[in-house]
Amino acid sequence: MDFSHSATAADYLGRVSDFVRTEIEPVEPEYHRALHASADPWTVLPVIGELKAKAQDQGLWNLFLPDTERGAGLSNVEYAPLAEQMGRSFIAPEVFNCNAPDTGNMEVLLQYGSPEQQEQWLAPLLRGEIRSAFCMTEPAVASSDATNMAATAVVKSDEIVINGRKWWSTGVGHPNCKFVIFMGLTDPEADRHRRHSMVLVPIDTEGVKVERMLSVFGHRDEPYGHGEVSFTDVRVPLSNVIAGPGRGFEIAQGRLGPGRIHHCMRLIGLAERSLGLACARASQREAFGKPLANLGGNRERIAKARIAINQARLLVLHTAWLLDTEGLAGARSEVSQIKVAVPNMALEVIDMAIQLHGAAGLSEDFPLAAAYSGARSLRLADGPDEVHMGLVARHELAAYKNG
Known part of the structure; x- marks a missing residue:
């Protein structure tokens, strides 16, 4: 296994990271304020279209698709760090036309759709014209x-x-x-x-x-x-x-492998952002004459968060590598493992960050409450922990079925 970035992936990673940092993060707070203040929040604010146009002009579009004609042609291992960068922002996935559930739907149509279905629905999705x-x-x-x-x-x-x-x-x-x-x-x-x-x-x-x-x-x-x-x-x-009647379950299973890589890597990006906010708060805020970082067990909590994020990232990259080399059949247990491990890790990191922010962490002044909501939802989306742990256990016990 070699998780070093290919030249192509490194180029995309640098450009996506720069775009998120310089184009998206500076406007995102005002975007959320304007959306929530709107009489109709179920609308697309102009800034989204502006950012999408910039991303498309820079070739940062449909990066999740391994198809070289319609997407960037990246493997799961190559795309994973890009998804992590997108996960730092709530709007970045749509800006790059890499947001769920459209990504999964596009993959379904690309793999199973008829030429007519692809023309009518896949093509405008790929152009970002519809959701x-x-x-x-x-x-x-x-x-x-x-x-x-x-x-x-x-x-x-x-x-x-x-x-x-x-x-x-x-x-x-x-x-x-x-x-x-x-x-x-x-x-x-x-x-x-x-x-x-x-x-x-x-x-x-x-x-x-x-x-x-x-x-x-x-x-x-x-x-x-x-x-x-x-x-x-x-x-x-x-x-x-x-693909014809009766093939729904087959399509559902095929849809979920890469999608879970995307979900988990975006969640790692969100955990990274939360840890960054926690470290900034712990360094700048004082109580009882000390920075928060020097109170209680906060240094240990920060250290454990760093360790947990790194462990989760390596587990997801290993799973992505297995999907690339062996397909879903060779990575079923690992796909379920990341689906359990990553949301639980993210919840612990985000909760720690909320605690360091005090009451402010529960408010809309920081993205932590929304981050916690998203991470908690992902413990149920695409299957609850119990289902995935059952699959992992069945995989482990299979070698001992004869006693």
Whole structure:
């Protein structure tokens, strides 16, 4: 294993880091103030378009895609440090057209989409002209098991008819969200991994209704948001099914490997930013005649945070290397390991930073409360800890199955 940056990756890393530091971080505080003060926070402020245009002009666009024609052609190991830099900012992923769930949806369309689907939906996503959402999780069933999904997508002649309710559909609140990928039950009698289908559904199709936008610890994540969406006798052409009926579970599993690398590396960037804020606060603030860094066990807490971040980063890079060299089949345990380890690490680091900031850490004056909300959400998104630890344990115990 060699985690040193290739010349191409090093060039991208330097340019992305510089762009985040000089173009995004200086305007982000005012961006959030303006968005939250707006009468309609579900809008795209002009600064986002300006930053996206600059990023695209500099070739910092679709960096997550390993496809050399449509993206930067980087491996998972090469892209990982770029995702970490983007994770330092709440808006950077969209600025570089590398934000979830669009990244996962683009990967699905690139790998499984028909030429017509790619022309209609993938091309404008790649250009950053539209946004999308992913409708999988349901309020009525335990959605950590993808085969549980009960909302239906039934083939009727040359159409597919969709009924059901989804929630935590990230991105559905964005004003430029034009379609969702819907996972529904097509054949309840088939093998449990061949029962479901993924369908492209334009958001303005009759019968699609965003019932409400959900909050996480009071944060609504505008303008992207997490919505509860109902589908009532929604009819779309059969050609909107991705890769054909019954392949939903297969697509869902293939979608999650690189996506979890992206999530975890962005979260490491957020942990790094939180640690930086903690160190600045501990060095500049005094109590009882001493800098906060010299009170209690704060030096040890800072040291442990540094160690934990570095450990997590190496685990994610190792997983990225396995995905590059062996594919998802050779990295399933490691993908689950990072999904448990990184959000838990980030929560500890962010919590420590909040504590050093005192009451200010709970306010909107610092990004820590929103960071904590995001990190806590990720312990459930793409599967809760318990599911991933079950997979890791099953992998470990497999060698001992004969006693």
